[in-house]
Amino acid sequence: MMPTTLSTLLQKYSRPGPRYTSYPTVPVWSDRFGADDYRAALRELAAESDAADLCLYVHLPFCAMACLYCGCNNAVTSKAEVVDAYLDRVAREIALVSDILGGRRRVVQMHWGGGTPNVLTPHQMERLVRLIEAAFDLDWNGEMSLEIDPRVASFVQLKHIRSLGFRRISLGVQDFAPQVQQAIGRHQPEALTVGIFAACRAVGFESINLDLVYGLPLQTRATFERTVDTVLAMRPDRLAIFNYAHVPKLRPKQRHIRPEDLPDVTTRFAMFDDARQRLTEHAYVWVGMDHFARQDDELAVAAREKRLHRNFMGYTLRPASNLIAFGMSGISELSGYYAQNDAKLGTYQRTLDRNELPIVRGHRLTPDDQRRRAAIAHLMCNMELLLTDIDEDLRTSLAALRPMAEDGLIQFEPDRVTVTALGRPFVRNICMTLDAYLQADTTRPIFSKTI
Ligand code: SF4
Structure with a gap:
């Protein structure tokens, strides 16, 4: 893994992100x-x-x-x-x-x-x-x-x-x-x-x-x-x-x-x-x-x-x-x-x-929403994603997490993905890779006027 400086990480990942008190988020x-x-x-x-x-x-x-x-x-x-x-x-x-x-x-x-x-x-x-x-x-x-x-x-x-x-x-x-x-x-x-x-x-x-x-x-x-x-x-x-x-x-x-x-x-x-x-x-x-x-x-x-x-x-x-x-x-x-x-x-x-x-x-919520909601909530609460809890569809999203593993934000383990201490402040970014609506439409607003 290439060493990554904090300022590089901040430049790369510091952007507005949902707080994921819900999935999908209100703008959806x-x-x-x-x-x-x-x-x-x-x-x-x-x-x-x-x-x-x-x-x-x-x-x-x-x-x-x-x-x-x-x-x-x-x-x-x-x-x-x-x-x-x-x-x-x-x-x-x-x-x-x-x-x-x-x-x-x-x-x-x-x-x-x-x-x-x-x-x-x-x-x-x-x-x-x-x-x-x-x-x-x-x-x-x-x-x-x-x-x-x-x-x-x-x-x-x-x-x-x-x-x-x-x-x-x-x-x-x-x-x-x-x-x-x-x-x-x-x-x-x-x-x-x-x-x-x-x-x-x-x-x-x-x-x-x-x-x-x-x-x-x-x-x-x-x-x-x-x-x-x-x-x-x-x-x-x-x-x-x-x-x-x-x-x-x-x-x-x-x-x-x-x-x-x-x-x-x-x-x-x-x-x-x-x-x-x-x-x-x-x-x-x-x-x-x-x-x-x-x-x-x-x-x-x-x-x-x-x-x-x-x-x-x-x-x-x-x-x-x-x-x-x-x-x-x-x-x-x-x-x-x-x-x-x-x-x-x-x-x-x-x-x-x-x-x-x-x-x-x-x-x-669709069945896909329910699965992603559970995965995102588990990440936000426990700083890990259990691979046994996710289906094939969601596993395809994991590819988007590879660059984060290279940056030291997460670690792939045999049965789970864990968020490292370095990655914890960026947990919203990690969750965003599992957000099917954001991935499908990157112009979608992140914040809602209503809450
Ligand atoms: S305006 Fe009211 S709700 Fe907002 S921070 Fe001040 S006291 Fe709290």
Whole structure:
């Protein structure tokens, strides 16, 4: 094998790639898949004899302030009546879906994402929990989590959220450097974050995740290292370290970020690598592509035992063949189907006012999709591809992996292909070689406007 320098690898492989929270990815889905198709998929699920447990995702799109780097589907408001009107529609959506499912189904995983779920008042949060409990059997011993913005959190609010039954919480941090916060329009003093983190521990959250982002404007290796050190002193159970995607054509607010302020690809790579080293030195396990967990955390244990799963909520402990999403832009994943809700607040609400499910696109997986989805998910979770799990068609894709083996990113073994430590940051590129839609149409967009 020819020795390959890191800069050659970065030049060759550093290009945008899907995060593969689904396969096929959203740009492949069709807007011909609508509410009738989703209804039929739900009926199939209802007819299954072994009533499988469900996962729920609720999208709460409201934020008190807009951050310039944000890639989420959100709306800026602090008006309680706007949130109330949205919850009226979520209530209708829950009723429509649970009517089709018939009977009460057990829910073992639930996540509230956004937006900023903690802009809801205590009364609104309680209302939403009761709405869900009226339709489903929520197993509060399962993975019940929500995301919060520390800037709008308080001790009293956190105590209330814990009393509702949530056991896991995720805090958005991004970076502590004031100049970076200024450039991304997110003023979040370090002392505030540290205080809210301590409050999360004090009120009894069993698992606390912090989200960091690298590749932000004015970020340097030194500033990001300092952020990682501050976070390490807090000892979160889990950390997600995301790479900032600068796509101003899709996210107009990002036009306020000056491209010349963004770190170059080598610096970005070094930032992640510095963080990885620091975290592994401090007994965190690198999980999947961009997550870290304390050695004793369930996620780290699942990663060690190759029991990780991946869905739209990220890396999880359970398979999500039955993930039902509520709220604008939410994506449901039923066995064999993906379906996405309308990402525009107005039309999402008006569709529900007509008692219709607000599905705007989706996809029914073919047998080939299912095989490739399983192979890609296994790669993203376990950094290996088992040759016994793939059929002849998929084996032909392996030829495309040969140059990566020559570059030292993967290794061919008799029964599997394994991703090397050098190859792990490029796991998306490895998965892209198995993506039949990308290979067939290299002009196909990688990112979707809708999520
Ligand atoms: S980053 Fe979070 S708080 Fe900021 S605008 Fe996006 S969803 Fe809202």
